[in-house]
Every structure is written in structure tokens, then in C-alpha cells.
Amino acid sequence: MSGLRYVYAVCRPFGAPLQAQLTGVAGAPAKLLHHHGLIAVVSDVPVRDFAEEPLHAHLEDLDWLSATARGHQQVIDALTAVTTPLPLRLATVFRDDSGVRVMIEEREDDFRRTLDRLQGRVEWGVKVYVEPQAEAAESAEPAEPAKPASGRDYLRRRRMQARAQDDTWQRAERFAGRLHSLLSEHADAARLHAPQNSALSRASGQNVLNAAYLVPRSDSEEFVEIVDRTKGQEPGMRVELTGPWAAYSFVDFEAEQAGEHEKAGEHQEAGEREKDSVEGGS
Template sequence: MTGLRYVYAVCRPFGTPLQAELRGVMGAPPALLHHHGLVAVVSTVPEADFCEDALKAHLEDLDWLAATARAHQGVVDALTTVTTPLPLRLATVFRDDSAVRTMIEAREDDFRRLLDRLHGRVEWGVKVYLEPGAAEPEPAAAARPASGRDYLRSRRRQSHEQEERWQRAERFAHRLHERLAERAEEFRMHRPQNAALSGSPGQNVLNAAYLVPRAHSEEFVELVDRTKDEEAGMRVELTGPWAAYSFSGEVSGTSSAEGSGSSSGAESGARAGAESGARAGAESGARAGAESAAGPGEGR
């Protein structure tokens, strides 16, 4: 069976070995490809599953996409414990090791610049949700509005109360973000998640990523924990530490001269699925990736 080289990330050489039992995409163990003082973390995947036509079909298969996303993220997570990786997009593949080396040479300056900037730093994700309001009981027959005017007045009151809750949530999210941004070196504001795709209850008010030095991560986490109960009806979710996905877009956001295969939508699906940890979350992340995928390619 013909194999392609799947690339998870690029990093500098590191001395601590990865776990012997670590497995990547399609169950293949990751390997280290050294070139020009950099390391590409790779594994071999079947061409039948990762050629261009096959990837287009797989992007519609939520189970396959979710499993691939989890395996990809598992390797990146393992790397994050021993070094600072630059994650590449989900399903970045090349014809062989020679093509991977060519990619490294073409992007060498970018890789080194980003590795210098991100060294010793991790990404933390923070989301704020406005919890669903308690459903009003169905009024008894005797308590039903006496007229259409009373009914409209009641509906306006409910709408006003919902608007007030939303404004309060936005103010809370803004205050929290300002505090966290002061403790972070950089931040990225992401589009609020669609509840139908994420599977999380409530309305997503804040969806942000923060770049934090490892040495200051404990303080950052404590700050988030202290604010969780400040406002009733709000839910704060903290995820991480992650590799700096949101801050290495210069790498994952463009294709190499060799035509590295991936889609930005698929990568966001990988993140969403990996953050959730559960099957339902992985599938919702995969669905988001599939719906926004620009279309895969293949390194030659």
C-alpha cells in the first residue's frame, strides 16, 4: 500500500522522548524528521485515504473526521508537554520525506521566527455563555391574558428581560476579557460558537484565546477561577493549555510550495472536537470543519 507523509507540527529538536505508546492518525506512531535544525513530526498514512479525492469524501464523514481530529490533536498535545510545537493544519500530507524537507526549507525563516516568538508560551481558551433562562410555566386557564393587548404586553416584557440579560452578559464578558488580556502577551477574539454545532447549552458571548507564558499559567487559571461566580446566569469555560494554534496562523493559514493539504475549516473542527473531549463534542467540531472547509489538497 502506498503511503504519504502526514505532518502534525514543526518544532526545534528536543531531548525528551515522546511516549512509546503514542499513536497518531490511522494508528501510526509519530516519527521525527530532522532537517536544517528543525523537526517535522510525521507519520505514514495510506494514500487511499489521504489523496485529494479521498479527503473530499472524508470531509463529509463526521466519524472519520472526528477520529482524525482527535488523533492529530493527541500528537500535538504530547509535543506541547516537551517542547513548543507549531501545529500544521489537519490532513497536511506530502508525497515523501523529500517533499517534507522541501517544505521546511521554503518556510524555514517563518518557522524560526514563530518558534522564537512562541517559545515557552501556551494558549488558553476562555468561553463565556449566557445560561438558558428558566422556562416560564404554561399559564393556567384562569391566568391567561384577558385580551390580545395583555398578551402583547407580556411578550414585550419577556423580550425586554431577555435583552437586559444579554446586555449584562456582554458587560461581564467584556470585564473578564480586559482582566485576562492584562495577564496575557497576546489574545485572539474568535467568532462565537453556534450552539447547534458546539452542543454547549446557552449563548456563547465570549470565545477568546490568550497567549500566556508557561511560568504565568497558574496565575492566569486562578484569575479565571475567581471570576466564574461573579455574575449569576453566566458560565465560564477554560480550556488548555494548548499549543499556540491561534497565534501561529502564519504557518497553518497558508500552503507550502509543495501544496500541503488541509483546510482551515477542518483545523477549526479539530480544535473544537479536541477541546470537547467527548464524542459529541468531537462530532460537532468535525461538522463545523466540514461545513466551512475550503477543500483539501495534497503535497507532491
């Protein structure tokens, strides 16, 4: 066997050409496989890396995983510029084109329903962080003697610090809640994700809002302006906007699992959403 078929996304036929010399995972060119009025965007990948056993080993290699995620996202970004793709998970592979066609036939109704729902829409990501200096300022000890006069004084200081930190988080949660409500009113759908671990994302501050919003392309400029107006509204809070992305957060679970009937061959997962790997967890 010369290679396996890596599947990036499923979409409807589109008129605009993909960018010239578009390459994806393992540096392979992306190709369009037409079947039943749908398109699977695929490329060839080597068996030595993407068969079941070596793939499981590679998923423990963060450098390999990051490079694969970048190649995957490069193709998804190119598709998002010309059409509405239904992105599949990282490392979705099949033995050959026949396996991809079977996948399309088995999930054709799911794919069409999801593409109808996503048509003309993109995903925007919004995160809110409590800046490190805000936490430090509100938890700093008051100007008192370096050593507490008694155990009672020490406990009082600790209680004051705890209350200050609680106040910061309550203020952050109120701000994040207001922002999420506002943005949800200007989106067709919204998803709340778990706050990101700062040690993994390498972003400064503590993440208190990690949300995705499904927005019509035609309304995206207004959505971005709304987010921009919120930046700097709340001292010590940082608002970050990313996108536009393919609508990863709004793909039906069943449709996202489309390849699970075949191993190496079978739908393979890499755990994290591809775009977060490319963002560097931002």
C-alpha cells in the same frame, strides 16, 4: 507508493523524549524528521484515505473527521508537554519526506519567527455561557391570567419578555467584556473567536465569549487562578477554561499554510481547528 507523509507540527530540536509508543492519525507512530535545524513531526498515512480525492470525500464524514482530529491532537498534546510546537492544520499531507523538506526550506524564516514568538508559551481557552435557566427565568411570563384580557395585554407581555431577554444579554456582554479585558492584561496576546453554535458544540446555554489567550508557561498557574475566581461572580453565567494547548490561535497565517504548494502532497484542510474537535466543541 506505500503511503503519504502526514505532518502534525514543526518545532525546534528538543531533549526530552516523546511518550513511548505515541501513535497519531490512522494509528501510525509519530516520527521526527530533522532538516535545516528544525523538526517536522510526521507519520505515514495510507494513500487510499489521504490522497486528494478520497480525502475530500472523508471530510464530509464526521466520524472519520473526529477520529482523525483525535489522532492529530494526541500527537500535538505530547509535543506540547516537551517543547513549543507550531501546529499545522488537520490533514496536511505530502507525497514523501522530500516534499516535507521542501516545505521546511520554503517557509523556514516564517517557522523560526513564529517559534520565537511562541517559545515558552501555551494557549488557554476561555468561554462564557448564559445558562439556560437564567434565560428562562428572566424571560418567564409574570404571574397573570393564562389568557390575556386583550390584544393590548398580550403585546405588553411580549414587550416585557423581550426587555427581560435584552437585560440578560446586556448583563452577559458586560461580564464577558470585563473578563476579556482582565485576562488580556495577564496574557501576551489574545484572540476573540466567533461564539460557538450550541447545536454543533452540544454545550448548554448560549456562548457569549469564545477567546484564546497566549500565556507564558511560568504564568499559567496565576492565569488559571484568575479565571477560577471569576466563576460564580455573575449569576446565570458559566465560565469554562480549557488548556493548556499548543498555540493554535497564534500561528501566523502564512506559516500555517506551509504545505500549499503540493496536492496530496499539497496542504489539505479540515475546516475546524483540531482542538475544538477534540474538546467536543466545549
